[in-house]
Amino acid sequence: MRRIADWMSWNQAFDGGLYLPDERARTARLPIERMAVGETLWVPLQVRGDEACEPVVTASASVLGGQLLAGGGSVGSAAVYAPTSGRLARFDRVWTAWHGFVRCAVLEPDGRDAWAEVRPFASATAAEEVREALPSAGIMCDRSGRSLHAVLVSARSARADVLIINGLETEPYLTVALRLLVERGVEAVGAARRLGEVGGFRRTVLAVSQRHRRLVRRLRDIARTSGVEVVPLPDKYPQCHPLLLIHVLLDRRIAAGGSAIDAGVCVISTATLAAFSQWMATGRPPVTRVLTVAGGAVARPGTYEVAIGTPIARVLERAEASDGVECVVSGGPLTGVAVARSDAVVSVLDTAVLALEAAPRPGPVPCVRCGWCIEDCPVGIDPTSLVQLEGRSACSAEELLALRSCIDCGLCTYVCPAELPLAESIARSRARFSSRAEVPT
Amino acid sequence: MTGNAASAVETRNPRGWGWRMPGAPFVRSGQSHAQILAAWTMATMIVALAGIVLYGLSAAQVIAVAALTALATEASLSALAMRQVPGGLMHALVTGVLLGLTLPPTAPWFVAAAGGFLAILVAKWMFGGFGHHLWHPAVAGRVIVQFLFAQHLSFSQGLVQTPILAPGHLLVGQISAAVSIPAESYQGWSNTPLEDSPRAEAFLLERPVQVLRRMASGSLDVGFAEPWTTLLRDYLPPWKDTVLGTVPGGVGESCTIALVVVGMYLIYRGHLRWQVPVCVLASAALTAAILPVAVPHSSGALRMQWLPALVVEDKVPVGAAYVLYHVTAGQLMLCAFLLAGDMLAGPLTVRGQRYFAVGVGVIAMLMRLYGVLEGECYWAILIMNTFVPAIDRRTRRRPLAVEPAA
Ligand code: SF4
Ligand code: SF4
Numbered sequence: 001m002r003r004i005a006d007w008m009s010w011n012q013a014f015d016g017g018l019y020l021p022d023e024r025a026r027t028a029r030l031p032i033e034r035m036a037v038g039e040t041l042w043v044p045l046q047v048r049g050d051e052a053c054e055p056v057v058t059a060s061a062s063v064l065g066g067q068l069l070a071g072g073g074s075v076g077s078a079a080v081y082a083p084t085s086g087r088l089a090r091f092d093r094v095w096t097a098w099h100g101f102v103r104c105a106v107l108e109p110d111g112r113d114a115w116a117e118v119r120p121f122a123s124a125t126a127a128e129e130v131r132e133a134l135p136s137a138g139i140m141c142d143r144s145g146r147s148l149h150a151v152l153v154s155a156r157s158a159r160a161d162v163l164i165i166n167g168l169e170t171e172p173y174l175t176v177a178l179r180l181l182v183e184r185g186v187e188a189v190g191a192a193r194r195l196g197e198v199g200g201f202r203r204t205v206l207a208v209s210q211r212h213r214r215l216v217r218r219l220r221d222i223a224r225t226s227g228v229e230v231v232p233l234p235d236k237y238p239q240c241h242p243l244l245l246i247h248v249l250l251d252r253r254i255a256a257g258g259s260a261i262d263a264g265v266c267v268i269s270t271a272t273l274a275a276f277s278q279w280m281a282t283g284r285p286p287v288t289r290v291l292t293v294a295g296g297a298v299a300r301p302g303t304y305e306v307a308i309g310t311p312i313a314r315v316l317e318r319a320e321a322s323d324g325v326e327c328v329v330s331g332g333p334l335t336g337v338a339v340a341r342s343d344a345v346v347s348v349l350d351t352a353v354l355a356l357e358a359a360p361r362p363g364p365v366p367c368v369r370c371g372w373c374i375e376d377c378p379v380g381i382d383p384t385s386l387v388q389l390e391g392r393s394a395c396s397a398e399e400l401l402a403l404r405s406c407i408d409c410g411l412c413t414y415v416c417p418a419e420l421p422l423a424e425s426i427a428r429s430r431a432r433f434s435s436r437a438e439v440p441t
Numbered sequence: 442m443t444g445n446a447a448s449a450v451e452t453r454n455p456r457g458w459g460w461r462m463p464g465a466p467f468v469r470s471g472q473s474h475a476q477i478l479a480a481w482t483m484a485t486m487i488v489a490l491a492g493i494v495l496y497g498l499s500a501a502q503v504i505a506v507a508a509l510t511a512l513a514t515e516a517s518l519s520a521l522a523m524r525q526v527p528g529g530l531m532h533a534l535v536t537g538v539l540l541g542l543t544l545p546p547t548a549p550w551f552v553a554a555a556g557g558f559l560a561i562l563v564a565k566w567m568f569g570g571f572g573h574h575l576w577h578p579a580v581a582g583r584v585i586v587q588f589l590f591a592q593h594l595s596f597s598q599g600l601v602q603t604p605i606l607a608p609g610h611l612l613v614g615q616i617s618a619a620v621s622i623p624a625e626s627y628q629g630w631s632n633t634p635l636e637d638s639p640r641a642e643a644f645l646l647e648r649p650v651q652v653l654r655r656m657a658s659g660s661l662d663v664g665f666a667e668p669w670t671t672l673l674r675d676y677l678p679p680w681k682d683t684v685l686g687t688v689p690g691g692v693g694e695s696c697t698i699a700l701v702v703v704g705m706y707l708i709y710r711g712h713l714r715w716q717v718p719v720c721v722l723a724s725a726a727l728t729a730a731i732l733p734v735a736v737p738h739s740s741g742a743l744r745m746q747w748l749p750a751l752v753v754e755d756k757v758p759v760g761a762a763y764v765l766y767h768v769t770a771g772q773l774m775l776c777a778f779l780l781a782g783d784m785l786a787g788p789l790t791v792r793g794q795r796y797f798a799v800g801v802g803v804i805a806m807l808m809r810l811y812g813v814l815e816g817e818c819y820w821a822i823l824i825m826n827t828f829v830p831a832i833d834r835r836t837r838r839r840p841l842a843v844e845p846a847a
Binding site for chain 1 (some may be wrong): 466835844
């Protein structure tokens with residue numbers, strides 16, 4: 001059926017890709033559930049891998065919810081806010097899934113959840129005013145780890161003319177964008193329109209899964225007069241990747257290894273949009289993450305709103321994960337990262353916590369030449385010949401181009417019946433050969 | 442829990458989407474090479490079973506000997522080389538059974554044994570083993586024994602009759618107890634009585650492929666009045682027989698219906714691309730439909746009949762029937778569904794496989810019409826296998842990304 005749907009929307013599909021098993025049957029209809037903050041929060045003070053935020057409060061001070069804890073030094077740099085009110089016990093180190101050990105502020109909530117004085121925006125606020133206030137909003141884009149302000153600035157300098165709100169989740173399990181659009185659809189469309197104005201974009205597109213027909217209809221109704229285009233797209237993985245969104249929606253191509261901004265497009269996730277929307281409505285900086293908690297080892301899967309700094313183990317406990325969980329993943333099952341320590345905490349970059357049953361992995365055998373990796377690669381490169389770069393010391397310009405254009409979707413490894421770690425090998429070769437190419441000779 | 446931050450930093454995409462760590466993707470499609478091999482084994486076994494029903498226990502002997510030698514050769518070679526590839530034995534089993542399917546049921550045991558041995562040793566291991574060979578091992582083995590044991594293989598001796606079990610003797614009959622039936626008096630498999638020789642359990646007939654080859658070369662005495670009608674009426678068995686497989690031929694070559702069924706199964710499982718059999722059969726049919734055949738002229742000389750598919754005699758489209766016979770007469774179906782679609786010896790991309798399949802169909806038909814070598818479809822596969830690296834080079838997919846501006 002889905003293949004037929006894909007075929008019918010032939011003008012809106014890319015070559016390659018795959019419809020992955022859905023795994024959302026149990027969670028898609030459950031509303032987002034707010035998780036109460038625990039006894040202690042370990043708020044990570046680092047949002048990007050290369051940039052730690054300097055604390056602006058001192059230990060054993062008491063803080064209010066939404067109070068700046070660290071960063072925010074220069075305009076638009078990363079900033080960390082207190083998720084709730086309480087006593088800042090000390091500074092420490094904590095493990096995050098995406099950056100390993102980072103500095104953190106240990107916060108002991110007092111349970112009052114008192115918030116710092118904030119100023120919401122009236123709906124008629126001029127775009128300039130919002131733009132000026134945005135650097136101090138502390139909204140972080142997941143995945144890139146850059147602040148929304150910084151993203152808009154680079155979009156402006158690259159003369160980006162289209163804003164795409166990425167409401168697609170084509171990986172199994174993930175339900176965050178779906179739930180946010182279902183529950184906060186009106187706000188989302190309004191925020192998308194505001195964000196389009198603030199960023200000065202000519203077009204604002206909200207891409208949603210075409211499978212949720214009622215949602216598409218509703219969003220279209222809401223968006224009728226707002227100038228936001230609601231575009232349903234097939235659920236084929238990795239349609240959610242910015243590069244393929246741009247290719248399918250706008251027929252623009254990105255240079256190998258480039259980003260969406262280079263093609264004049266700004267792609268923002270639904271979660272970031274929701275944070276922007278909340279900031280516009282209440283003036284509060286985002287201090288929670290909406291996470292899909294699911295996976296074979298979870299008894300109560302669902303979509304949870306969790307304060308940043310909550311231990312992942314607590315999230316799993318809430319979702320009633322079984323005790324002997326072996327493989328906890330932050331992010332989608334194809335692009336996520338293994339949570340290496342059980343004392344890791346939720347950070348800005350987490351979009352899902354999946355407790356998967358570790359699949360038995362028989363050892364790799366030689367390539368059986370099925371050609372599936374080539375057929376399913378969304379960017380049309382040839383993974384099975386790129387693995388042969390592993391043992392080589394040089395690669396041709398063509399191969400380097402292929403390495404750079406790989407978008408790390410992981411589909412090649414996913415389909416390979418010979419169990420070859422194709423995507424990992426390509427990522428390794430790319431790191432090896434790109435760094436070599438950048439060394440001046 | 443696995444993984445560590447150090448390797449995450451090492452493998453991260455400097456510009457792109459996120460960070461990756463060895464480990465992602467954390468889910469797999471669940472299609473493993475073991476499953477693929479199991480499906481192929483099952484498919485070949487079903488066709489082998491059909492062959493055993495049609496040709497009796499001699500066919501079982503051919504298959505068993507070929508399969509067991511292939512297995513033993515693989516086991517001893519991998520022990521000798523101290524290199525165990527998971528699935529290697531299974532692959533050897535499939536290779537052995539496929540080889541057995543290409544041999545005539547009358548083949549002596551040592552021919553099957555030599556084929557199984559040489560298929561694994563020469564075609565598989567001398568090229569580096571599982572996943573590295575250029576030629577399809579089973580096909581290569583069959584072609585080698587065709588040269589080595591020409592005198593033992595009936596098909597190598599031109600005009601001969603080969604057996605098929607008669608009705609009522611399927612599965613348990615002996616193909617050695619066969620009576621020769623003149624082509625003109627053969628009324629089709631189910632309508633021809635065996636009563637004149639009570640001990641007989643099988644017919645001896647000319648293989649349909651052989652008849653078609655003789656027709657193409659003009660050595661069939663079909664007269665000049667209505668040569669095509671004569672061909673169909675006097676020399677070829679009813680078309681239904683070539684579909685059911687109740688015609689003489691190799692163990693797995695004749696039973697069209699079994700081959701189509703297992704082919705559909707493999708396509709359904711996603712282990713065979715439908716483009717391969719479709720392209721092989723379509724290109725072969727098209728070639729047979731266009732290329733000329735020598736038919737007698739009223740002057741007694743031969744004339745070349747181009748576009749035989751369009752011939753109509755007495756308001757009957759005999760030409761079209763002739764093309765249909767070419768498709769189902771034997772070998773071609775086995776090649777299209779089980780041999781040409783082999784993953785290891787075929788091109789990687791769908792586009793490449795289309796070229797490959799068209800090549801197989803056209804070469805097979807050219808060799809059948811104008812060649813002298815037996816086993817034309819097998820030769821076609823070997824020839825196209827040789828071109829697989831070149832096809833792969835020329836059928837790369839076009840990358841989505843463009844070259845970054847310098
Ligand atoms: S990980 Fe890279 S090579 Fe593999 S399928 Fe995805 S884009 Fe293609
Ligand atoms: S998916 Fe694996 S086995 Fe198939 S062609 Fe690619 S590397 Fe080879």
